[in-house]
Amino acid sequence: MLGVFSGSIVSPPEELVAAGCRTPSPKITSAALVKRFVESNASTVSVQAGDHVQLAYTHHNQSPLLPRSFAVKDEIFCLFEGALDNLGSLRQQYGLAKSANEVILVIEAYKALRDRAPYPANHVVGHLSGNFAFIVFDKSTSSLFVASDQDGKVPLYWGITADGYVAFADDADLLKGACGKSLASFPQGCFFSTAVGGLVSYENPKNKITAVPATDEEIWGATFKVEGPAVFASTE
Numbered sequence: 001m002l003g004v005f006s007g008s009i010v011s012p013p014e015e016l017v018a019a020g021c022r023t024p025s026p027k028i029t030s031a032a033l034v035k036r037f038v039e040s041n042a043s044t045v046s047v048q049a050g051d052h053v054q055l056a057y058t059h060h061n062q063s064p065l066l067p068r069s070f071a072v073k074d075e076i077f078c079l080f081e082g083a084l085d086n087l088g089s090l091r092q093q094y095g096l097a098k099s100a101n102e103v104i105l106v107i108e109a110y111k112a113l114r115d116r117a118p119y120p121a122n123h124v125v126g127h128l129s130g131n132f133a134f135i136v137f138d139k140s141t142s143s144l145f146v147a148s149d150q151d152g153k154v155p156l157y158w159g160i161t162a163d164g165y166v167a168f169a170d171d172a173d174l175l176k177g178a179c180g181k182s183l184a185s186f187p188q189g190c191f192f193s194t195a196v197g198g199l200v201s202y203e204n205p206k207n208k209i210t211a212v213p214a215t216d217e218e219i220w221g222a223t224f225k226v227e228g229p230a231v232f233a234s235t236e
Contacts, residue, residue, distance in 0.1 A: 001068050001079045002037045003135040003146075003168045004030045004161070006052035010144050010194050012160045012182075015211030019221020020160060020182030030054065030165035033178040037169075045070065049077045053137055066131060066154055068170075069103040075139040078107050081170055082132030082154040090127065102132070110136050110145055114195075121145075122202035125191050133186070135168055144194045150203060152188030159183035159221075181221040184211070190226070201226040 020027075028036070034054050038044045041058040047070075048054055057068050057079055068081045080103040084090065091100055094108045106128075113124045131153035136145040146168055148156045158168045159179025168186070169175050175183050186192075189203045199209050207228035213221070 001057040001070075001081055001135065001168075001170050002034065002055070002174070003079060003137070004034060004054045005137070005144060005166050006030070007164050007166075008052050009137075009142055010166050012164060012166050013158075013199075013211075015213075015222045015224070016158070016160050016179075016182045016184060019184070019213065020180055025180030027160075027162035027180045027182070028178045029163045030161045030167065033161055033165075033167060033174070036178070037174060040174075047072075047077065049137055050139055050142075052142075053077075053139075055079055055135070055137070069101060071103040071107060073104070073107050074111070076107050076110060077137045077139065078103050078110075078134060080106055080132065080134040082130060082134075082149065084128055084130040084132060086127075086129040093127075103134075106134050106136065110138070113145075114138065114141070114143075120205070121191060121193055121196055122200060122205040125202040133170065141195070145191065146186070146193075147191035147202070148186050148188050150189040152185075156186040157183065158186050158192075184222050184224060187224040187226065190224070199224065204228050 037056050042060040044058040046056040057070050062068050066082045070079050084102050109124050125147045131149050133148045133154040133156040155170050157172050157175050159175040160182035190201050192199050207226050209226050211222040211224050
């Protein structure tokens, strides 16, 4: 799955900008990245969500245990990869039909978070049990919400394209070829929210997240880590 967002939606993380400046390497534009994804994956679905957002996904080569899904409801776009162990109880919690799958559940959970402020975002994501990564874009508010499970079982990466777009994908090689060293593994057990204002650990929401610059030999520009006694570090 792939989500590409312009600077008008999300400001590029300073740590990834700095990583790209320290070790410049070839990049391509966001449009070229989407084109590369579409051309290199069979049966790709690509969606333009406004002038500044592009989403794409494919079922090609997906894990049968961690399928990819996509849905749009009330101008909320969601890409979801993985499976929730507690989907049944969450359906009841949010008043959903038994036919509702993970991607619909995440949209409803996001709507509850958005409309019932100050409902804590870390509670919403913390209630999800299973292996997952998702990207939610709310076109009505131009807001982005991205999260990864606590164990990082579903890979998720983010980087910055040549034209300054922030890209999220489950394929490291795809972003490596597009973002150069402005690339990192998205930290497990964390969410990124433009409404909240950045990257937060939902396990330890009060703990600061720092970015450790990578060595020149690593493909990553930085590694994001949650500080404190309970540390969940992004690994690869």
